[in-house]
Amino acid sequence: MVQYRSEVRDGMRVDWDVPIRMDDGVILRADVFRPVEDGRYPVIMSHGPYAKGLAFQEGFPHMWKPLTADHPEVLSGSSNRYQNWETADPERWVPDSYVCVRVDSRGAGRSPGRLDIFSPRETRDYYECVEWAGTRPWSNGRVGLLGISYYAVNQWQVAALRPPHLAAICPWEGASDYYREFTHHGGLLNIFSSVWYPAQVTSVQHGVGARGPVNPNTGEPVAGPETLPDEELAAGRADVAAELRSHPHDDEYYRQRSAELEKITVPVLSATNWAHHLHTRGGFEGYTRAASDHKWLEVHGLGHVTEFYTGHGLALQKRFFGHFLKGEETGWDRQPPVELNVRHVDGSFELRPEQEWPLARTxxxxxxxxxxxxxxxxxxxxxxxxxxxxxxxxxxxxxxxxxxxxxxxxxxxxxxxxxxxxxxxxxxxxxxxxxxxxxxxxxxxxxxxxxxxxxxxxxxxxxxxxxxxxxxxxxxxxxxxxxxxxxxxxxxxxxxxxxxxxxxxxxxxxxxxxxxxxxxxxxxxxxxxxxxxxxxxxxxxxxxxxxxxxxxxxxxxxxxxxxxxxxxxxxxxxxxxxxxxxxxxxxxPRTAPSPAATRRGPFPDGRR
Known part of the structure; x- marks a missing residue:
């Protein structure tokens, strides 16, 4: 069994491969980044299949290189040693007195079990992880969820189960309907899953072990410690492509993997992109259909992960979670219900507050x-x-x-x-x-x-x-x-x-x-x-x-x-x-922009 290891590095207490026991006995593994000083802190959590130890720079260089070249601000304030694809950078959160918890979902990374994406079992696991984090000695009992894409889709799912220690969610560019957004468009099968699943999910399935990447911080295989034969790996995961072909219509298979948005009651900041053919719709549907009394919508453009890591996105996230996880005066009580980055043909954006969606003056x-x-x-x-x-x-x-x-x-x-x-x-x-x-x-x-x-x-x-x-x-x-x-x-x-x-x-x-x-x-x-x-x-x-x-x-x-x-x-x-x-x-109707509206170039620092 993998042993739990703790060390102090880069101003953080880092606990590697912490075990979290699920209700059926399966042990999931989490990395916990927390302040060195003892105390009770709010938690920022993510849970998913992309391997918590896989460095962003190594696993997704085709996204990392243009992100850092076009938006060098994302490199500031962090050594970038702990950057993961589509999750919060602990070096940007722990200094503000948060605990960052990253969990490898069942069957992925360092967590054993059957890999079955977005399944009811996986969603129940997330519930169990939220409750685990909310009851640790270092937790103040308030857990917030933050992440992009997969790490946003499953926020909608688990929030509908209403775990008691879940305090707020920020799904950033995440689908909410497995049929209409993730796998099919208007009834047409989308090839995305057949391309993405082997490249980004099964490539770091638990058991790839020594044949896969290594965590640069621990020297351990990100998808280990076991190294299993191919036939055992195949038997331990769902065949997503075959399942989609055998379910051409929106049936129980898809309903089990789609969020029941009307059951969500925690505070929500739904951030979505104008032009992502997997995620755009889900952000709007999640915002309009969630039953939460406290919910906000933010819409942006640019690349898929860009605004999550820029100053614009990070400031928004910290104001939201500071308000709901810490009770701080962040100005969030004055945040408009809807904030749009309206697109212009020159690549710039008009940042504009609104009161509803769709706009009443349409x-x-x-x-x-x-x-x-x-x-x-x-x-x-x-x-x-x-x-x-x-x-x-x-x-x-x-x-x-x-x-x-x-x-x-x-x-x-x-x-x-x-x-x-x-x-x-x-x-x-x-x-x-x-x-x-x-x-x-x-x-x-x-x-x-x-x-x-x-x-x-x-x-x-x-x-x-x-x-x-x-x-x-x-x-x-x-x-x-x-x-x-x-x-x-x-x-x-x-x-x-x-x-x-x-x-x-x-x-x-x-x-x-x-x-x-x-x-x-x-x-x-x-x-x-x-x-x-x-x-x-x-x-x-x-x-x-x-x-x-x-x-x-x-x-x-x-x-x-x-x-x-x-x-x-x-x-x-x-x-x-x-x-x-x-x-x-x-x-x-085009009117003079309100005093709160500003024009932002395609680059947050104003470059064209």
Whole structure:
């Protein structure tokens, strides 16, 4: 058995591989970073599968190098010896009288057991860890949860179980719905899990041992101490790719791995990114649906992990946790319920306080798709100009496109004035197909005066799209009780095949977005039956072998999920007086920024 070891280093008391016994007897291992002085301190905790001993610099150099090059402030105030991917740096928290606890989840890193991501067993383990931390001699009984991505997703999950010592959570860019956000988009299987799981999770499964990385601080294998054969490792973990293929609809498998947001009552700071095709939606859904009396939303841009480590993010986190874990006067009682970093096309952001989400002053606007001219316009389709007809649908016009081709693009006239679009969006499209099903990909784009695309740093992709929506036509059923005009809710619990040639309406959710469009620029929407790609020959940045051309790693290219004989037909888009196809967009009146609003460049220190 691994022994618990304690030492004082870099101004901290560090306890390595502390055992935490679960209710079924399995021992999880945690590293505990605390002040040298004896006392009772609030706890900042994370729990997940990325190996608590894996150095950020070694495990994720492709993220560490650009983060530190573009934002050198993240290197200040720390030796960076204890930096982990997507978790709090103890050297930035322990000096402020916090205890940082990092737990390797069951079956990962230094913790034995069956590896089964986001499972009920894993969530129960997190509950047990919170209660353990809240009752230690060095704890003041208040535990806060902090972390990005996986370490944010499972915050939503465990908070719904209401562990008594949980005092506050800050899920930073974390999904809350395993089906709609993590594994599927509008019913389409996302290949992310099949790429990410072997690269970032099973690579540090407990038992990789001597074949894996070593903790630079202890000299011990980050995924040990045992070194197990491949067949034993495979038998000790869930086969995520196979499980997703065997569950094409939103069933109990996904519900068990999704947060029951309405059961969350602790204070919440939900921080999300405008352009992450795994996490964006979850931050908004978590904020709006959590039952907490004390909840806040922060929205930012830039790279996936950037703002978590910058001064902007760190100050926000410390003000939040200082208030709820320490009872300090941090000014958090004056924090607006919503804080937006509104995107501008030059890469800067307008930091703006708001009182609600969506914004109460939103001017919900329909922009119609004119299949004759390719225009995107506020004018509804006028119908057949040749005269009246007894058949209303005879006035409709249509346009065909090959599902796996370039699709159709509809464009506004150049804007005469500055225009802001901030909020959730939706579309209603009338379509038919030559096959029994078709997938719809809707891409919002901003075009400069020369017709070129304006791109934005999109979490993992340095040149991403403005906004995105997806829907599989056979998943078109909506739940009227859960749907909102700007956010249709699809149960995704059954398939309704199309009758070839028959036109049906599709209500499509477009994930929340924000952009201020200058005069002379235009807004466009591209409708396709495949992932949108920015034009050009590249070279395109890659991640784990996936070329990123606007959507990062979040593509829908699994041939088993999208066989060409079904999803490679011809799709027809219909629009007319009785079957108008349109976007519903959140236009925000542009006024002089409030005194609290500031413009931030793409770099927090003001560099361009």
């Amino acid at each position: 001017q919900w606007t329909r922009l119609y798709l004119d299949t004759r001219s390719g225009a995107l316009t506020e004018r509804p389709p006028s119908g057949d100009t040749a005269g009246d007809t007894a058949d209303d649908t005879a006035d409709d016009t249509s346009a065909d496109f090959e599902a796996l081709g370039d699709g159709l693009t509809f464009v506004t006239e150049p804007f005469a004035d500055e225009v802001e679009i901030t909020g959730p969006a939706a579309a209603r499209l009338f379509i038919s197909s030559t096959t029994a099903d078709t997938d719809l990909f809707l891409t919002l784009r901003v075009l400069d005066p020369d017709g070129g695309d304006v791109t934005f740093v999109s979490a993992l992709d340095p040149a991403g799209v403005v906004g995105m929506g997806w829907l599989r036509a056979s998943h078109r059923a909506v739940d009227p009780e859960r749907s909102l005009p700007y956010r249709p809710w699809h149960p995704h619990d059954h398939a309704e095949p199309l009758t070839p040639g028959e036109t049906v309406p599709l209500d499509i959710e477009i994930w929340p977005t924000s952009v201020v469009v200058p005069p002379g620029h235009r807004l466009a929407v591209t409708v396709q039956g495949r992932d949108f790609e920015f034009p050009g020959d590249g070279p395109w940045p890659g991640s784990y072998g996936v070329a990123m051309r606007g959507h990062g790693m979040f593509l829908h290219t699994d041939p088993g999920d999208r066989p060409a004989d079904v999803y490679g037909g011809t799709t027809t888009l219909v629009s007319g007086p009785d079957r108008p196809s349109y976007l519903l967009l959140p236009f925000i």
